[in-house]
Amino acid sequence: MRYLYIPLDDRPVNYDCPIMLANVANINISTPPLNMLGHFTRPGNPDAISKWLINNAHNADVLIVSADMLAYGGLVASRLPGIDNEVAINRLKVLIDIKKKNPQIKIYMFSVIMRLTITSTDDTTRQAGRDIFEYCILRDKAERLNDEEAKRELPALKAKIPKTILDKYLHARRRNHAINMAAVELLCDDVIDFLALAQEDTAPFGLHVTEQVKLKKRAEEIASPEKWVIYAGTDEAGQVLLARSIAEKNNMQLNVLPIYTDEKSALLPALFEDVPLRETISRHLKLINANISPTGIPLYINTFDDPQQDIFESVNISRPTWYEALRKYPNKNYRHFDEIRGNYIIADTAYCNGGDPHLADKFLQNIKLRQCISYAGWNTAGNTVGSALAHSIISMLPVYDERKLADLIQTRLLDDILYQSIVRPWIVKKANELGASIYQSGEHTEALQQEVDAVMQKLWLEVCKVYKLPYTSNFKVTLPWGRLFEIKIKLDWNKDDGTI
Numbered sequence: 057m058r059y060l061y062i063p064l065d066d067r068p069v070n071y072d073c074p075i076m077l078a079n080v081a082n083i084n085i086s087t088p089p090l091n092m093l094g095h096f097t098r099p100g101n102p103d104a105i106s107k108w109l110i111n112n113a114h115n116a117d118v119l120i121v122s123a124d125m126l127a128y129g130g131l132v133a134s135r136l137p138g139i140d141n142e143v144a145i146n147r148l149k150v151l152i153d154i155k156k157k158n159p160q161i162k163i164y165m166f167s168v169i170m171r172l173t174i175t176s177t178d179d180t181t182r183q184a185g186r187d188i189f190e191y192c193i194l195r196d197k198a199e200r201l202n203d204e205e206a207k208r209e210l211p212a213l214k215a216k217i218p219k220t221i222l223d224k225y226l227h228a229r230r231r232n233h234a235i236n237m238a239a240v241e242l243l244c245d246d247v248i249d250f251l252a253l254a255q256e257d258t259a260p261f262g263l264h265v266t267e268q269v270k271l272k273k274r275a276e277e278i279a280s281p282e283k284w285v286i287y288a289g290t291d292e293a294g295q296v297l298l299a300r301s302i303a304e305k306n307n308m309q310l311n312v313l314p315i316y317t318d319e320k321s322a323l324l325p326a327l328f329e330d331v332p333l334r335e336t337i338s339r340h341l342k343l344i345n346a347n348i349s350p351t352g353i354p355l356y357i358n359t360f361d362d363p364q365q366d367i368f369e370s371v372n373i374s375r376p377t378w379y380e381a382l383r384k385y386p387n388k389n390y391r392h393f394d395e396i397r398g399n400y401i402i403a404d405t406a407y408c409n410g411g412d413p414h415l416a417d418k419f420l421q422n423i424k425l426r427q428c429i430s431y432a433g434w435n436t437a438g439n440t441v442g443s444a445l446a447h448s449i450i451s452m453l454p455v456y457d458e459r460k461l462a463d464l465i466q467t468r469l470l471d472d473i474l475y476q477s478i479v480r481p482w483i484v485k486k487a488n489e490l491g492a493s494i495y496q497s498g499e500h501t502e503a504l505q506q507e508v509d510a511v512m513q514k515l516w517l518e519v520c521k522v523y524k525l526p527y528t529s530n531f532k533v534t535l536p537w538g539r540l541f542e543i544k545i546k547l548d549w550n551k552d553d554g555t556i
Contacts, residue, residue, distance in 0.1 A: 057305065059085040060112055062105060062121040063294055064168070065130040066093045068536060068544045069434075073443070074120075074294040076467070080450050080460040081302055086112060096537045097177065099129030099138075106150040113154045116161055118305070120297045123148060123167035123239045131256075131290070132175050134168060137227035144231065145238045155247050163248040164301055166293040167239035169264055169271070169286070170232045171256035171328075174225055176495050187217045188225055192262040200266060233267045240271055243279035250300070251275075251284040252343055254293050257328040257436070264330070287339035288329040289438025292446065299446035300344050308452050309345065310445065311352035312401065317391050321359035326437035327366055327408040333359065333437055337403075340441045344449065353429065353448065354400040356393060357441075358415050360407065364437075367410035368541070373481040376511050378518050381413040381478045390418055399451075403444045404433030410476035416469065420523040431465055433472040443468075466527045467545050474515050475508070475533070475543050483508055484540055494540045501538045508543065509533040 059078060063070040071087070078085040087093075088108045094100035105126060113119060127144040128134045151163060172192040173185040191213050197206035214222070242248045253271055258264050268286055275284045289296075303309065314337055316322045322334040329336060337357065341348065365371075373384060388406065393415075402419065406412040411433025419428060430447035432440045447464055450456055483504060484494050492500035512533045520527065529547045536544040 057083060057118070058116045059083055059298070059301070060109070060116045060119045061085055061087050061294065061298070062109070062119075062125050063087065063093065064122040064125055064291065065100070065132065066090055066095055066536070067291070067542060069291045069439075069542070070294055072544065074298050076460065076464060077295055077298055077446060077450060080457050080464060081453055082455065082457060083302070093125065094130050094133065097132055097175070099133035100125055102126055102129050102147050106147060109150055109154060113161060114158055116158065118162045118164070118301050119154070120164045120294060120301065121151070122294070123165055123235060126150070127235050131168065134232060135170065135175050135225070135228055137224050137231060139231070141231050141234045144235050148235070148238055148242065151242060152247050162301065164250045164252075164297040165239060165242065165248045166252040166254050166297060167236050168232075168290050169236055169253055169255045169267060170229050172258050172262045172264065174221065178493055178495055181221070182495065184217055184221050187213060188222060189259075191217060191222070193259055196261045196263055196265055229263060236267070236271055237274060240275050240278070240284070243275065243283055249283070250297070252293055252297060253284065253286040254290045255286060255288050255330065256290040258288070258330045259328070260325055260330050262330070285339055285342050287343055287438065288331060288336050289340070289436065289442050291435065292439045292442030295446040296340070296344055296442045299449035302453070303345055303449050306453065308449070309347060310449055310452060311347050311349035312341070312355040313350060313352040314348060314355045314357060315392050315396070316357045316359050317389065318359040321362065322357070324362050326360060326405060327364040328436050329438060333357070333405065336437050337441055340438065340445055343442070344445050346445060354396050356396065356400055356402050358390070358402070358404045358406045358412055360405055364408050366408040367477055367481065371477070371481040372485065373478055376479045376482040376515060378413070378478075378515065378522060382417060385413050385477070387414045388412070390415060393418060399427050399429050401429050401444050401448050402431045403441045404431065404472070405437040405440050406433075407477070408437075409435055410480070411472040413473055413477055416473050420525070428465060431468050434468070434476060462527065463529050463547055466529060467547070470512065470516060470531065470545055471543060474512060474519070478515065479508060479511050480540060482511070487540060497535070497538055497540065501535055504540070505533075505535045508535065
């Protein structure tokens, strides 16, 4: 079996994690050279990627492809209006040629429905992004729902946003909707075998609502319901579609039993999502072709208090230690957790942009770690749920690399709990003291990166000692985009650009 993968961009969640997942499953997966994928604000090279696809797809069995990388050069590039509709649509047509030359190849595509804000590169764009988010919500309420209060508030909010920034955003949004629709059209004649329309950061109201209605209507007209889904998420899409393809190729189906810490919270939308958490779970199960069953593997969902707290925006850690984290975060009621027997999955949605240290404390000390098939607690609820389910699929394979599956859980603990919930709030404060931007740290990147790595090493040793963890992989932490939002974790068996 030979897999080809065109990621959304070169961030670890989009590039490293799906490759790690394939390695666990002993799958031969190929990606374009990294220099074709661009880097942060530098777009990828869609034309070079198309040529790479043509040269490699003739003998491939599966292609998992980001429409946004193929059309624009990645996610950040998709938020800018530089590429016009015709060019972007024509770039997707390479998939028609590939399918003609290799009719047996299975093509899984994901296309991002644009979020309600822009890319933040400094404090000015951060504020403009917040205002655009609210503008999209008010405009939807004013135009679609005829909301009088929204109509009154909209002009003043619009006046706050720099006209050039707003015009570029709206232009890109119109174009991106056309590309989403073009992706739907590729369901015709089985050019693509499955389409995931990934709704990036959003809210229950916004300009995306009308777009989703139009996309859903067209998809229902031309394709059977099992061939597409609209769902809340984005950065987990590569992992989820890889897992779906593995399950289909091996005639496997994951059965899960969702267990919520709070059933009422499951009826509310998580931060940056437009549907209730229960619906997010349901759509991700469809995305991965899994079922709910009373005899399924327990899927333990650590729900959030309303409103869900954004760790990146609000938490302040004075010392990056495990006991400081347990003191700083509230100890919630983890209902039903102690009743779980056998293997289980954890989707930790208690917070946005980080995991819950107290839940980690509970399952690390009370449950054998080998029973935890997968854990995730990063970024949005959709990101968390998707990656937790994707990792679970691999554990169903007759043969897989157990060491590397354990490493997947280690990377999630390192990233979701240790970095996002403990080290990042601390290093953000340090960066502010240095006068460094958390969105582009520039000349301070190397110093901040060294501090992050040193603190992560020390914190991980502390956690391993407290809980007697069996993990053995050494690691190195870097800041891949020169900003503090995400980290790259290089394990000792994954030496892509140097040694540990």
